[in-house]
Amino acid sequence: MNRRVAAPGRVNLIGEHTDYTGGLVMPMAIDRSTRITFHRGSDRVHLASVDEPGVVDLPLAPADPAAVQPSWGRYVAAVVAEMAPHDGLRGHVSTDIPIGAGLSSSAALEVATALALGFRGTAVELAQLCRRAEHRATGVPTGIMDQLVIAAGVRGHALMIDCHTLDYTPVPIPREAQIVVQFIAHRTLEGSPYTERVAQCAAAEAAIGPLRLATPELAAAIADPLVRSRAVHVTTENRRVLSFADALRAGDLTAAGALMVDSHRSLRDLYECSTPAMDAAVDELCATPGVYGARMTGGGFGGCVVALAEPGALTTGWVVSAVDGAHRA
Numbered sequence: 001m002n003r004r005v006a007a008p009g010r011v012n013l014i015g016e017h018t019d020y021t022g023g024l025v026m027p028m029a030i031d032r033s034t035r036i037t038f039h040r041g042s043d044r045v046h047l048a049s050v051d052e053p054g055v056v057d058l059p060l061a062p063a064d065p066a067a068v069q070p071s072w073g074r075y076v077a078a079v080v081a082e083m084a085p086h087d088g089l090r091g092h093v094s095t096d097i098p099i100g101a102g103l104s105s106s107a108a109l110e111v112a113t114a115l116a117l118g119f120r121g122t123a124v125e126l127a128q129l130c131r132r133a134e135h136r137a138t139g140v141p142t143g144i145m146d147q148l149v150i151a152a153g154v155r156g157h158a159l160m161i162d163c164h165t166l167d168y169t170p171v172p173i174p175r176e177a178q179i180v181v182q183f184i185a186h187r188t189l190e191g192s193p194y195t196e197r198v199a200q201c202a203a204a205e206a207a208i209g210p211l212r213l214a215t216p217e218l219a220a221a222i223a224d225p226l227v228r229s230r231a232v233h234v235t236t237e238n239r240r241v242l243s244f245a246d247a248l249r250a251g252d253l254t255a256a257g258a259l260m261v262d263s264h265r266s267l268r269d270l271y272e273c274s275t276p277a278m279d280a281a282v283d284e285l286c287a288t289p290g291v292y293g294a295r296m297t298g299g300g301f302g303g304c305v306v307a308l309a310e311p312g313a314l315t316t317g318w319v320v321s322a323v324d325g326a327h328r329a
């Protein structure tokens with residue numbers, strides 16, 4: 001009998017490059033998803049994809065997930081290796097999340113694969129397993145944000161996630177707000193300066209202790225100018241997430257939009273992970289009547305920008321709404 005699982009993509013509203021130092025983030029799961037239709041019972045994992053070439057055919061204990069071909073099979077193999085399931089599956093994957101655009105189609109694939117393989121546990125446990133799988137598949141030391149919001153999203157809400165405790169709090173998105181995503185350029189975090197940023201945050205923590213506990217004033221006293229800039233971004237961004245949650249709860253979209261713009265400037269100038277095309281898109285969005293604010297979203301160096309706007313203010317881009325997390329369908 002055919003079974004189905006679905007895992008949404010995500011967009012981060014604010015709290016960028018804070019997850020891997022245990023800070024605060026505020027993403028939402030979006031109404032685009034990756035689905036796997038399958039049946040269980042074989043002693044292999046056999047998956048085709050509507051969206052990517054090749055067929056993935058794996059034993060239940062794949063030896064080296066990062067080396068699997070076709071390359072999208074790395075994500076599947078890493079989840080299989082983490083789960084060590086008793087039996088396999090045969091089926092196919094399809095998605096309407098744009099792939100490689102920064103809306104986390106990779107994490108959606110991981111979470112959908114884990115559910116299809118019969119994962120049992122909490123959303124946090126599911127996210128932790130899939131995060132380990134992403135590391136195993138790509139070698140990029142990404143944070144927990146993507147997998148957790150994909151596992152635990154709540155319809156109509158963004159999730160404020162404390163990436164240290166892994167506590168998450170749904171924050172209602174005001175009905176009169178529209179969230180619009182514009183795709184700017186394909187990117188991959190493999191080979192990007194993402195890993196270098198993670199190392200710079202570790203250098204900041206060696207100087208002043210955990211960034212999640214540090215004030216912007218403490219960060220501003222770091223001697224090395226580059227490490228200082230990165231740390232000032234992270235410490236101010238954590239505060240912006242709290243202020244953004246307050247603004248959403250108060251229905252103050254003007255304040256929420258201004259915080260998004262502040263976040264973008266900090267990512268552009270201090271964290272240096274934006275691009276000229278993303279900066280231009282944010283400027284254009286912010287100059288559009290009815291737009292409260294906009295920023296780059298995701299790891300940067302390409303990907304998407306996200307805007308908070310009055311309904312109908314923007315005619316280009318994807319209007320996204322907040323949906324529940326991954327589920328068996």
Ligand code: ADP
Nearest residue numbers: 049051052072095099100101102103104105106
């Ligand atoms: P993002 O997660 O932002 O979309 P990534 O580069 O992290 O971008 O992940 C994209 C990769 O995930 C693809 O190159 C592919 O290997 C894999 N992937 C995502 N969705 C699918 C799918 N539906 N079928 C096959 N592979 C997929």
Ligand code: MG
Nearest residue numbers: 104105106107
């Ligand atoms: Mg990804």
